[in-house]
Every structure is written in structure tokens, then in C-alpha cells.
Amino acid sequence: MSVDKRGITLYLHVHQPWRVRHYTVFDTAEAHDYFDEPDHHSDRNNRKIMEKVAAKSYRPMNALLEKLLHRYPDFRLSLSISGVFIEQALEWAPDVIESFQRLVATGRVEIVAETYYHSLAFFYSRDEFERQVELHRQKIREVFGVETRVFRNTELAYNDELAKWADKQGFDGILAEGWDPILEWRSPNYVYRPSGTERIRLLLKNYRLSDDLAFRFGNRDWSEYPLQADTYDHWMRDAFGHDSPLVNLFMDYETFGEHQWEDTGIFDFMEHFVATWLRDDTHTFYTVSEAIKSSEPAGDISMPDTVTWADTERDLTAWLGNAMQHEIMRHLYALEHDVLHSGDVGLIGDWRRLQTSDHVYYMCTKYFNDGDVHAYFSPYESPYEAFLNYMNALRDVRYRVLDYRRGDTHG
């Protein structure tokens, strides 16, 4: 198999959760403002975080992307932007939304479909999951005027069942982690077909090259620090080998400026790397929709068990690994029928905001008591505090639900 062009599929994930404020048992059944942390210095203050990350990441990175799109006709990328991010950015950094709109208007920036609330609903309620995908589709249409064609699930949580669902829904493609134990001898740098599907295509993250930027770039203990654009360009060429059509770089958007600060040189690196890569006529960039059409599938890939892009285990244990997380999910989705039945838009919205996967991530204890406290970033003092806080808010949701039930009986 030979290909005319070698394309990098750059896909960046844009997201901010609605963090729950310090919310105690004395707030339950009294106050419903779960997401309004009054302390402006707290990392639970959503406005503060949005303003900070907008200044450090969204504004400078979008400016750079705009410049690169303007300068290089072959430069392309894809973005997934969660609904809860859009809500917060519209409120506190509307210029950031405008700059994303300018990127999309170039026609060379594709928006990827996902759940509006960045939730794990697929694993708990198929109906709610589908409603959130539809809400996201509508929001993207409303804000950017485009249709989504390729799907990614929260945390890149993927299995065969999800691929079949996306196939039936008419998506052209779906994204997943290119994890060695699944791929075995195969390379992530090809287009694949998910097992048991008809027309949908699968794109797999090249985690080595992605993580060189997302995790290792600014690490002074890394043997390759500081990474130069030329070096990365060589690694990229090696990854393509003789006949690979593409390399998929999937990562958090906030890699640029937030996870890797500006002083690591990440913005300059990106500018130089794009220039270096495109110097060769056979090199290009793909959007995710272009990527899946770049070549025929190299084969079928099956992932019966869920694979994510997190941790060395690449599973869901960061979100659903302990008793607290399971208890939260059980209580949360048990409320589904009653919450939706209330018809109360505010209540439904709050319940959905509580579904964002970050909330249970803050309760992860995987490495917590091994002394590696900083393995997981959290705005809470401990996983236990995160649970306590969240549970108080969730109980308030239940209280509001019961209020409607009582109303039903009496009225």
C-alpha cells in the first residue's frame, strides 16, 4: 500500500467542568447554587479558572492556530469542545468563543461530536447518553454553524459496543486510544474498521508522540528536554515509516499554555514544528474526516473491554475505580427518571452538570495514599472531601426531586 501524502491528524480536546463549590450538609435543601464558589481564590471558582486558562492557553493558542492556518494552506486540525466549556466561556470569556468561531470559519478546523456534559452516561443510561450527544450537536450547530461527523466519547472511553452505536447513528468515524495490548503487532498509524461495524472508521491515538507533547514536553528530567522541532520532526518521519498514511496526535487542548506553560516554549515549538513538517511537499495535516478518507482500512480492530486514554492501565478506574465513585454513579443515575419528569430546566441542567466525569475523577484514590498526592489534579483537599462535597449537592438534587413528587401527589 502506498500513499501520496502523509498527514498528521491533530485533534485537541477543549473542556472545563462546572466544579462544585464548598457545599456542606447545611447547604443541602437550603441552597441550589452548587457551581457558584464565592471564594474567588479557590480552585473551585469556575469563573477564576476560566479567566486564568483563557489568558494562559485559549487566547494565545487560538492566536497561534489562526496564524498557522493563515500561513499554511495545508495546516488543519480538529477540536472537540464540550458543551459545559461553551457555557462557561460564553459567560466569562466570550472573545474565546469568537476566536474558536474564526478558526472553524476557515473550513479547515473540524468539530468532533461528544456528550454535551462530558459525561460517562454511555455506561449508565443509553437514553441519557443519546440526549447529551444530541444536545451537543445542537449547540455546535448553534455556535459554529457546522455538523459533526466524527465521534469521541468522554475520556476517549471506547469499546466495540460504542463503535456499533456510532455506526448506527451515521457517524463517519470514531476516535480511540492506540493501546499496545490491543494493537499487538499493528501500528496506530493506519485507518481501521471497528469490529462488527459497516461503514464507520476508527482513528487511533499515537500515544507516544502525543504524550511527548502532552506530558513530557516541559519535564526537565526527561532525557529529550528541551525538545526541538527538528527532533520531533525526525520522530514523526520514523513513525510514518514507509507506508503509513497518518499519525494521530490526540491531546487536551490545554496542553498548550496550561499543562505546559508558555515558558516551556510549547507555543514556539508548535509554530516551528508545523513549519518544519510542511516543508516537505508530501507532508500535510488532516482533519479527522479527511483522515478517515486518506486510505482504506488496514484491518478490523476489536476492543470488547473499555479502553480510555488515562493512566498506564488505560481503563476507567480513575473515574470508576473505588466504592465512592460507584456510589455516586448509582445515586446520580437513579434520579434520571424523576429529574427529567420534573420538567424543571434548572434542575435538569444541574443534574446533568453533576454528570461531568471530572467530579468522580476528583474522588480517585488510586495513587493518593501511595504518597503521590499530585498524580491527580483536584480542586479539593482530598478524594474524600470531593466525595463529601459532591454528595451534599447530589442530596440537594434529590431533595428538589422529592419536592416535585410531593407536588404531584398534592396537586
Next chain:
Amino acid sequence: MLGWELPPHNSGGLGVACYHMARAIASRGVSIDFVLPYTAHHPDTEFMTIHGATKLDPINRNGLLSAYTGEVWADHEDGDEDESDMTNIRGVQRRYVKYVDRLVRRGKRPDAIHAHDWLTMEAGIRAKQLTNAPLIVHVHATEFDRSGEERGNPIIHEIEYQGLMMADRIIAVSGITKGIIVHKYGIPADKVEVVHNAIDLASMGSYEYDRRTYRYLEDLKKEGYTVVGTVTRFTVQKGLTHLVRAAARASEKYDKLVFLFAGDGEQRDELIQLSAELGISDKIFFTGFVRGRQWRDAYNVSDVFVMSSVSEPFGLTALEAAHHNSALIISRQSGVGEVLQSILRYDFWDIDRLADQLVGIATSPALADSLRDDVRREYARLSWHDVAAKCERIYSAMKQGVPA
């Protein structure tokens, strides 16, 4: 090694810590002479030589005071006491100094002098003057801790200050204690090393929990109540009035909470009265002083253990509670919190926060279970052998630093 008590004649954690530390240090081949202010039999102490500085009974060693108070002689002029007046703690201390003086003059020149807390500091200084051996002062508690939110005894402050100044090296049982030594006594931070205490699992032993000890509480548990326990001395240092207020606050939101206050002390009547004023007398159980089975079973019956201290240098009881399968809530002013992650923390005065945590644990089995299970994995890693290794390293470093 200069100490004031050893089990079974101890009135608190100091004796327990000294015992396990000495045993672990001796197991590294270090020979220890341990000086006590009284004479008594101590089982399982063959690994060291114990010296009784007086012929007093253990219970009289402080002139009928415990090792933790010095208030009774505060209105005396210091220096009035005769060393023969053994009804007074200063008199006992003077005899202790004299004994140590004779011990080192008789030719027992130590390679290092390891003195525990203010009670033995003067003896440590004397031994250092006579032998030129390095003095290591081990701080388990300062007068600032013992006096809680009050000011404390100026004479004890002065003895502590001298001991800390004269020490060649200071060991603090936590970062909190190091902070007090540095900020309140003005000692340079690089002279103070933090060596956290540990817990000896073997000594906790295996025994059958006896459900009859706290039968009434066990019955309440069957009805869905959560038992919140604390095992401590009822002194201002322990912050128990805040705990009583938090109990009342939590009970406003959740009814099925009961509180076990195991221990005794000068604050007992105040606590009983406060709980009556707050209308929660039926929810708080005062055991009085507990030992043996009553003591162990107080941990066993408790689902949640609260360490409410205003200032707690370490807080071994929290580790004992973890061993007995309690979920831990520990004030930020307690040093043991520095070695544990799987706990809930609060500032000792923040009763709303504590109440929130109590209700949270009582109403969420997953939170309670996670805290219990996770902290069990943590505390078991704390070993006296690590403490002993650090002490021995300090001895060696000091020995090399001292001119021959």
C-alpha cells in the same frame, strides 16, 4: 536515654513512644541506659538497662501530678523546692538531675544523650556538661501544646527554651512541633529534624473484641446509629468543647449519631455541662478513665474516631483507632495528619466543617468504608524501625561532629 515513664506505668503516649523507640534502637545494636524518675517493674525491657532515679512509686513520680501538667506549682517561686520534697514535681526533677549526674560521673560516659521532653531536659544539660557528649532533645510536646489555647507555665517554657538552646540536635515528632520550636522558641530550623512517631502492630496484639463492654452502643448501632469516638485526656489541649459543639451541630442534620468520650480529666464536668446546655446529653457517653479491655473496646465500638486537638504534636491514638478500623477525622493542628492521607481534616475551631464530615461519613457507607480501608493501608507502613534508623543516624552524625 532520659525519660519520664515507660509502660505499663505510663499516663499517656510519651511512655509508649519511648518504649518502642528504645526497643527498635537497641535492636540495631545500640546499648541503652534508660533513666526513669521512679522505681518499678517493667516487663519486656531486657534490651536496655533501666535506672530508677528515686525510690518513688510510679504514681507518685510527679508529686501526685501526671506527666502532662505543671500547673499546681505555678504559683510557687521556682527554686523554693527542696530536692528532698518529693511531693512536688520540681523536687523529683532535681533528684533526677542528681541521679544522672552521679551516673555519668561513675564512668557511664554515653556516646549520645537522648532526652525526652522538658521533664528531663535539665538532666540532659547536666550530662552534656559533664561528659561533652552530644545532647539530642526529643520534643514530644511543648508547653504551648499542653496549655491549649491558654498561655502555659512560664517556668516550663523557660526550661524548654534552655533545653532547646543547649541541644546539639533537636528531634520534633511532627512538622507542627518543629514549627512551634522554630517560631515560638526562636530555634534555627536547620537544628530541628522531624522524625514522626510510628505504631507497633505486634504490641497491639490480637484479642477478641467484647461486644458486651459497650453493649448499649452496640444496640444503637444495630438500629443504624453511627458511633463517633474519641479516646483522650479531657484537657484544653484536646479541643473537646469544639467537638461537643460540632456534635450538637451535626445532630441538627442527622439524628442517628452518638458520641463516646473515653477518658477523664479536668474538663470533664465542663463537657458534661456543655452537652446538657446544647441539649445532646443523651447522645454523649462519658466513660471515665479507661484501661485494658474498656480502652481497646472504645476504639472497637467507634465507627469514626475524632482527634479534635487544639495542638497535638503527634497523636498516636489516631493510629490505634485506624488499627481498630475507624474512619479518622483529624484536626489540622495534629501532627499525625502529616503521615496520613486517607483522612478528613478540619481546623479545630471549625465546628461546621467537622459536623459536615460527621454527617457525611454517617450517611455514606462508601465514604466510611473507603476512609477505613485506605487508612489501614497507610498506618501499617509506619515503623519504629524507620524511627530508630533516623535516631541512630543522628547519633552518628553528632558523634563525628563533637571534638574528641
